[in-house]
Amino acid sequence: MLRTIYGKLSAIMLGLFYAVGFLFIMGTLFSNRLYFQEASQRLSRNVAKQLVSKQDLMVDGRVDTVAMDLVSRDLMAINRTADIYLLDLHGRILYSSVPGDELKADHVSMKPISSFSSGETRFPILGDNPRDPSVKRIFSVCPIPVSGEVQGHLYITLGEGELETITGMLKGSYIVNISIIAAVASLLLVSAVGLLLFNQLTKRLRGLSREVEKFKEDGFSAPVLKSAGGKDGNGDEIDRLEKVFREMAAVISAQVRELKESDSLRRELVTNVSHDLRTPLTSMQGYLETLAVKTDLSEKEKRGYLDRAIRQSNRLRRLIADLFELAKLDAHEVKDHPEPFSLGELALDVLQKFNLMASERGVNLVSDLDPRLPFVMADIGLIERALENLLKNAVTYTPGGGTVTLSVLPGPDQVTVTVADTGKGIREADLPHIFDRYYRIDTADDDTAEGTGLGLAITKRIVELHGSTIEVQSEPDRGSVFAFELPLAPSSLVKNL
Numbered sequence: 001m002l003r004t005i006y007g008k009l010s011a012i013m014l015g016l017f018y019a020v021g022f023l024f025i026m027g028t029l030f031s032n033r034l035y036f037q038e039a040s041q042r043l044s045r046n047v048a049k050q051l052v053s054k055q056d057l058m059v060d061g062r063v064d065t066v067a068m069d070l071v072s073r074d075l076m077a078i079n080r081t082a083d084i085y086l087l088d089l090h091g092r093i094l095y096s097s098v099p100g101d102e103l104k105a106d107h108v109s110m111k112p113i114s115s116f117s118s119g120e121t122r123f124p125i126l127g128d129n130p131r132d133p134s135v136k137r138i139f140s141v142c143p144i145p146v147s148g149e150v151q152g153h154l155y156i157t158l159g160e161g162e163l164e165t166i167t168g169m170l171k172g173s174y175i176v177n178i179s180i181i182a183a184v185a186s187l188l189l190v191s192a193v194g195l196l197l198f199n200q201l202t203k204r205l206r207g208l209s210r211e212v213e214k215f216k217e218d219g220f221s222a223p224v225l226k227s228a229g230g231k232d233g234n235g236d237e238i239d240r241l242e243k244v245f246r247e248m249a250a251v252i253s254a255q256v257r258e259l260k261e262s263d264s265l266r267r268e269l270v271t272n273v274s275h276d277l278r279t280p281l282t283s284m285q286g287y288l289e290t291l292a293v294k295t296d297l298s299e300k301e302k303r304g305y306l307d308r309a310i311r312q313s314n315r316l317r318r319l320i321a322d323l324f325e326l327a328k329l330d331a332h333e334v335k336d337h338p339e340p341f342s343l344g345e346l347a348l349d350v351l352q353k354f355n356l357m358a359s360e361r362g363v364n365l366v367s368d369l370d371p372r373l374p375f376v377m378a379d380i381g382l383i384e385r386a387l388e389n390l391l392k393n394a395v396t397y398t399p400g401g402g403t404v405t406l407s408v409l410p411g412p413d414q415v416t417v418t419v420a421d422t423g424k425g426i427r428e429a430d431l432p433h434i435f436d437r438y439y440r441i442d443t444a445d446d447d448t449a450e451g452t453g454l455g456l457a458i459t460k461r462i463v464e465l466h467g468s469t470i471e472v473q474s475e476p477d478r479g480s481v482f483a484f485e486l487p488l489a490p491s492s493l494v495k496n497l
């Protein structure tokens, strides 16, 4: 319990309340006692005077014990707690109503008596109590004049009865009882309200700490939802703490996710690379070993094996280049550096590169470019690569006599790039897979095919990196159309060019 903020705050609050309550009750008891003493002494201040005025208590400087016995009997009839003494001028006790064995002192201090006699009104004035010197008592006193000369004092101690002790006061005083009950009741009430308030105040803190723990248990990767009741950092310290925690958690979970993702991508890459390189490497090794082992091969056969080994090594080279490019794109290591450029000019450049290949295969390469093409905002190097991949496929999979058209059409906010061919097309069943890595439709002539099955996967990643998507429409034996969009460059940037 004391390990929580709520527990600590509650303990401190209750400790303080009960300390204050204790002091208050002690103060109440003390002041009540003083009040009773003051009231009693005021009421009884003239008792001694009245008794002295009634009869002579000293005769020739000596105590008239008979008179004193009478006086003390009268007094006891009125107040059973009172004790009566006759003192000489120095406070020595000459007569006492207290039985000898109960008397613990033989004289009384004259200082309080002088204060009383001088007319001091700041009651209570406490004097010595010869019955019990450890407890002072209120008293009434009066000088005894004999022939006009003071010869002693009549000293009456006034007991307070049951009010002398705390338990007596609690039992006997209605006022004390009411005060204490009121104090205890208010203490209990204030404690209950305080506990409730602290509970409310620390509730959000407890909720936040539960969320932090849950975030930790979930491996720092589960997203932390926005709080329903928070004031979004504009409230108190807890609201601000909560806002900062949510921002921090969002950053941490994004980073942890990114780390996990890139880690699994790296693992996948290592597995794939070793698997994919093994096939061409093994077959290249096979041809070379045949060449080395078989001594009776004709020149033509040797040339054939050598050509195949070279083709496999070329394929290996292309595979490695494509694999690394795709891996870098997948691992988000390739960042696009968008800049405004003329897509029309780039399209013409790329077409130029494929002129020879197209004419060798008897394919018509045509362009459909709007002469007033606006600038686009994209990474020129990556877009060049995407166009190359699409054109290479279109020329490769279009038989002689067919046509490949590269068109760039401007729209209100974007341009649409289309590579269309009249080639062999793609079956509907294959369409959803052609962007998958290594997906190749004709693998029968794998030995001789140029492709790696990675070109469209790379193209798709590049287009996605530009916030766009690549679409394909195709019909077997009629041709295919690949299309994607690129954003226009902001006019402010184009003006500066």
Ligand code: ADP
Pocket (backbone or CB within 6 Å): 389, 393, 394, 397, 421, 423, 424, 425, 426, 434, 439, 440, 441, 442, 450, 451, 452, 453, 454, 455, 456, 457, 480
């Ligand atoms: P590849 O290196 O084999 O060309 P790609 O990823 O570029 O790999 O293409 C995947 C597969 O999609 C190809 O093997 C091919 O069968 C099919 N393909 C791609 N473009 C075309 C196209 N223009 N016409 C017909 N088939 C295509």
